[in-house]
Amino acid sequence: MLETLIEALQQALDLIWSGDPEIVSVTLRSLYVSGLATLLSCIWGLPAAVLLGLSSFPGRRLVKGFFNALLGVPTVALGLILYLLLSKSGPLGIFRLLYTPLAISIGQSILITPIIVSFVSSALESTDVELRDLARTLGASRLQTNLAVMQEALWGVTLAVVASFNRAIAELGVAMMLGGNIRYVTRLLTTAIALESARGEIAFSIALAIILMVVVFSISILLNFLRRG
Amino acid sequence: MTEKTAGRIRATKTKTLIVIILVAIVIGGVGYAYLGMQGTQKQHLIVSTTTSLYETGLLDVLKSRFESEYPSINVSFISQGTGLAIQTAMRGDADMILVHDPERELKFLQEGYGVNRKVIAYNFFVVVGPSEDPAKVRGLSPTDAFKKIRESEENKTTLWVSRGDDSGTHAKEKRIWKAAGFDAAKLREKDWYLEAGSGMTATLKIAEEKGAYTLTDLGSYLMNLKNKNIKLEILIEEGRDTLNVYSVIANNPRKTKSNLDASMKFINFLVSDEGQKIFGEFGEEKFGKPLFAPYIKLLKSGSGQELISWIQELAYFDGSECPTEYRYQADQLYQIIFRELIAYTGIDRIENSHPSSCDYYA
Numbered sequence: 059m060l061e062t063l064i065e066a067l068q069q070a071l072d073l074i075w076s077g078d079p080e081i082v083s084v085t086l087r088s089l090y091v092s093g094l095a096t097l098l099s100c101i102w103g104l105p106a107a108v109l110l111g112l113s114s115f116p117g118r119r120l121v122k123g124f125f126n127a128l129l130g131v132p133t134v135a136l137g138l139i140l141y142l143l144l145s146k147s148g149p150l151g152i153f154r155l156l157y158t159p160l161a162i163s164i165g166q167s168i169l170i171t172p173i174i175v176s177f178v179s180s181a182l183e184s185t186d187v188e189l190r191d192l193a194r195t196l197g198a199s200r201l202q203t204n205l206a207v208m209q210e211a212l213w214g215v216t217l218a219v220v221a222s223f224n225r226a227i228a229e230l231g232v233a234m235m236l237g238g239n240i241r242y243v244t245r246l247l248t249t250a251i252a253l254e255s256a257r258g259e260i261a262f263s264i265a266l267a268i269i270l271m272v273v274v275f276s277i278s279i280l281l282n283f284l285r286r287g
Numbered sequence: 288m289t290e291k292t293a294g295r296i297r298a299t300k301t302k303t304l305i306v307i308i309l310v311a312i313v314i315g316g317v318g319y320a321y322l323g324m325q326g327t328q329k330q331h332l333i334v335s336t337t338t339s340l341y342e343t344g345l346l347d348v349l350k351s352r353f354e355s356e357y358p359s360i361n362v363s364f365i366s367q368g369t370g371l372a373i374q375t376a377m378r379g380d381a382d383m384i385l386v387h388d389p390e391r392e393l394k395f396l397q398e399g400y401g402v403n404r405k406v407i408a409y410n411f412f413v414v415v416g417p418s419e420d421p422a423k424v425r426g427l428s429p430t431d432a433f434k435k436i437r438e439s440e441e442n443k444t445t446l447w448v449s450r451g452d453d454s455g456t457h458a459k460e461k462r463i464w465k466a467a468g469f470d471a472a473k474l475r476e477k478d479w480y481l482e483a484g485s486g487m488t489a490t491l492k493i494a495e496e497k498g499a500y501t502l503t504d505l506g507s508y509l510m511n512l513k514n515k516n517i518k519l520e521i522l523i524e525e526g527r528d529t530l531n532v533y534s535v536i537a538n539n540p541r542k543t544k545s546n547l548d549a550s551m552k553f554i555n556f557l558v559s560d561e562g563q564k565i566f567g568e569f570g571e572e573k574f575g576k577p578l579f580a581p582y583i584k585l586l587k588s589g590s591g592q593e594l595i596s597w598i599q600e601l602a603y604f605d606g607s608e609c610p611t612e613y614r615y616q617a618d619q620l621y622q623i624i625f626r627e628l629i630a631y632t633g634i635d636r637i638e639n640s641h642p643s644s645c646d647y648y649a
Contacts, residue, residue, distance in 0.1 A: 062515065146379030146543065156380055157333065157363065240333075240363040241347065253366075256486045257342040258514040 069261035070268060078265075085269055088247040091159050092227035095166035099222060103174030104215075108204055110175060111182030112190070122179065128172035133231030140165045141235045157238040162246070165232035170222035177221065181214025182207055213285060220281055224274045247273075329361040332549040335373070335381035337455055338486040340533065341366035343506045343578055345569045346385075352565065353556045360549050368454030368486075376400065379543035383550040387455035387533045389602040396604075400543065401536035402615035406608045407557050408533045408566045408579045409598055411525035412459055415491070415508055416500035418520045421445045424500075429528040433467040436500050440479040446499035449475070450490050451482030455531075460502045463528055491517050504531055506570065506578035513574050532602040533579070539615065547616070555620060558583050 073081060110122055142148050144156040155161040185207050193203040208215065230248040237244030239253055247270045254263040340346060341364055350362045365375060369386040376384045377400050384401070386392060395401040414424070414432055422439035424432035439445050449471075450457040461471040474480045481499065483490040487507035494501040495517040511517045523529070535554050538545035556562045563581035570578035582598065585591050604610055614621070 148378075151379070157365065238363070238365040240365065243363055253342075256338070256488050258488045258492075258511050258516040260514070260516075 066261045066264055070264035073261060073265040074268065081262075081265060081269065083242070084245055084247055084250050084266065085273075087159065087245070088227055088270075089273070091162050091233075091246060092166055092223055094160075094163040095170065095226045096219060096223040098163060098167035099171045099174050100219060103171045104178060106171075107175045107178035108182065108208070111179035112204060112207060122176070125172045125175045125179075129176055131169065131172070133169060133229045134235070135231075136169055137165060137231040137233075137235030140168070140232070144236065156236065157240060157244060159237065159244055161236040162233050162244060165236045166226040166229065169229060169232055170226050173222040173225060174218050177218035178211075178215050181211040181218065184214075185210045216281065220277055224277065228270065228274060330359055330546060330549050332360055332362045332383070332546055332553060333365060333381045334362060334383050334385055334553070335365050335367065335375045336385040337369045337372055337387060338366050339387070339454070339456060339504045339507050340385060342486065342488060343510055343570065345506075345566070345579065348565055348569060349557070349562065352561065353553060356556065357549075357552055360552065362553065368450075368452045369458070370453030376538055376543075379538070379545065381538065382545040382547075383535060383537045383553065385533065385535050387531055388458045389532065389534070389604075390458065392534055392536060393604050395536060396609075396613040400539055402539045402547075402613055403551065403554065403617040403620060404534055404536045404609040404613065405554055405558060405620065406532055406534045406582050406598065406602055407563075408582050410505050410531050410579050412456065412502050412504055412529040412531050413508060413521045413525070414500060414502055414523035414529075415494065415517075415519040416445075416522050417498040418518070419498075420520075420522055421498075422500070425522045427523060429463050429523055429526060430467040432523050433463055433469070437467075437469060437474075440477070443479070446479050446481060446497050447474075448481045448483055448490055448494040448497065448499045448501040450487065450502075451475070451484045452486075456487060456502060456504060459529075459531065463502070466528060488516065491519065495519055502529075509570065509574040509576070509578060527597050530597050530601055532582070532598055534602065534608070537615075541615075551617070551620065558620070560584075 110118060110125075140161075141156070143150045144153070144161055145151055146154070146156070155164070189210055190203055190207060193206045198206065228248065230252060233239075233244070233246050233249050234252065237246065237249060239245055239249040245253075247266050251263045251266045251270070254260075254266065334346075336346065346364050350364070353362060354360065365372070365381060367375065369388045369391065372381075372384055372386055373388075373391055373395055375381050377395070377398075384392075384395070392401070392404060396404060414429065416422070416424070421444045422432075422436045424435050427435065436445060436447060440447055449460055464471045464474060475482060481493065481497070483493050487503055488511055490501055491503055491507065491511050493499070500522075501519075508517075508519075508521065512519075535557055537547055537550035537554060540547040557566075563584045566579045566581040567577055567584060570576065585595065599606070599608075602608065609617075609621075
């Protein structure tokens with residue numbers, strides 16, 4: 059049994075070295091879809107986090123608690139809800155988004171928004187209060203003050219963004235339900251792994267799994283390296 | 288650390304972050320252009336289909352041939368169990384279905400979701416199990432084998448693995464249990480009856496690990512045997528009770544706004560000589576024998592009357608593969624076949640009520 063495993067691993071590595079076009083296209087698509095999802099969630103997540111982390115308003119703790127609770131939302135549940143919404147017979151069906159890469163990006167961006175909001179607002183909160191006061195006394199506008207605090211919390215913000223990208227690229231439920239795993243259109247690393255192992259193409263799935271892990275780990279390692287440098 | 292160096296480090300960090308963001312944007316842009324190129328100016332045809340058909344890789348061959356004939360149409364397959372595949376189409380998220388469960392196909396037609404059904408191919412389910420064959424079913428008829436398997440399972444010597452996912456294979460299994468005199472709904476309570484709840488390969492692997500029996504389509508079995516996923520052996524081969532018939536049905540455009548035009552082009556391609564040839568040859572090279580048998584080719588051959596009557600008994604409704612009330616702008620589809628049949632066989636047994644009948648042998 060071990061021999062077949064080693065053989066499969068060997069085949070997987072061969073597939074990667076040879077730059078199998080299917081593997082390359084699936085990898086690029088995954089990076090694109092999850093990259094777009096991260097970008098989208100930053101667009102609305104970062105302002106929300108600033109609001110939550112740097113200002114006080116009634117119910118702030120409640121909102122924060124809400125986002126914290128959403129951190130663990132099951133991907134299949136979210137996928138199912140969005141599937142029913144985006145289906146042609148659903149309320150958002152007219153946009154014809156189901157089974158498109160954009161649908162996956164939107165789904166993933168919703169999935170990771172709580173990570174951005176929760177982590178970034180915490181990072182902002184933990185910056186020195188005096189920094190804010192100092193900036194204000196030096197005559198900085200509200201925006202400038204927020205930017206100064208953001209810069210101070212840069213590491214925390216970066217970490218949140220990377221963590222959310224990793225969660226997006228590694229999730230399966232949303233991609234499967236909203237994308238439908240269509241070859242050349244919505245097949246991503248995770249859905250391809252699910253399919254290829256379901257059809258018994260073990261070497262192919264191992265190759266894809268290796269790539270997925272390399273993507274996730276290398277971003278984290280790169281980040282660690284940058285922090286030290 | 289002086290303030291100056293601290294400031295410099297912070298500046299470098301900011302710069303590297305900017306570089307990372309730029310790289311991400313470039314990757315995104317390249318990816319977008321790449322995906323955009325594939326999707327421009329094309330009609331999309333979404334086919335909701337079964338895992339047993341998709342996992343073999345046959346559909347990708349059909350897709351590439353069809354698309355080279357109709358470059359403006361882009362075919363996409365969503366592969367699920369037949370039950371789910373039909374639901375997807377009912378929700379309007381697919382343009383047509385390619386499935387193997389006549390009973391549910393009839394329901395799909397009756398409820399007004401589908402039009403222009405066509406039987407396109409068939410093969411056989413097989414009962415597979417460990418080579419020791421603890422229940423001693425080798426060579427029996429399917430119903431006798433099921434009876435015997437159940438007996439020995441009750442004696443705790445064997446296990447049965449069911450797909451349990453509402454797929455066409457699952458429906459067939461339940462039907463054979465019924466023919467053998469058992470109610471599958473009750474069997475699932477037993478602890479020797481394992482429900483996999485997933486695709487055919489996963490189910491076969493469970494059977495392999497547990498040394499259990501299961502029902503599988505021949506295609507999935509040969510594929511997994513070839514990939515060395517399983518060592519299970521075929522214990523019961525083709526027969527009337529294990530016949531597996533694949534049909535295609537277009538969505539009713541009046542109900543779900545589907546793309547009927549593209550669907551009909553694809554159906555016409557599937558029943559064409561070229562499409563039927565692909566069905567008949569696929570798998571020969573890789574697995575040593577073809578995984579599917581083309582039905583229209585069988586009709587045209589004028590032989591195999593017994594097999595044809597089995598297929599029609601299983602998969603025809605009121606003696607027709609698609610009763611006229613479920614046809615919609617489909618004269619061409621059925622007439623072509625009809626004329627060719629006359630030419631090939633010279634037999635004429637059409638009922639008067641079905642003037643353009645595809646159901647030539649009915």
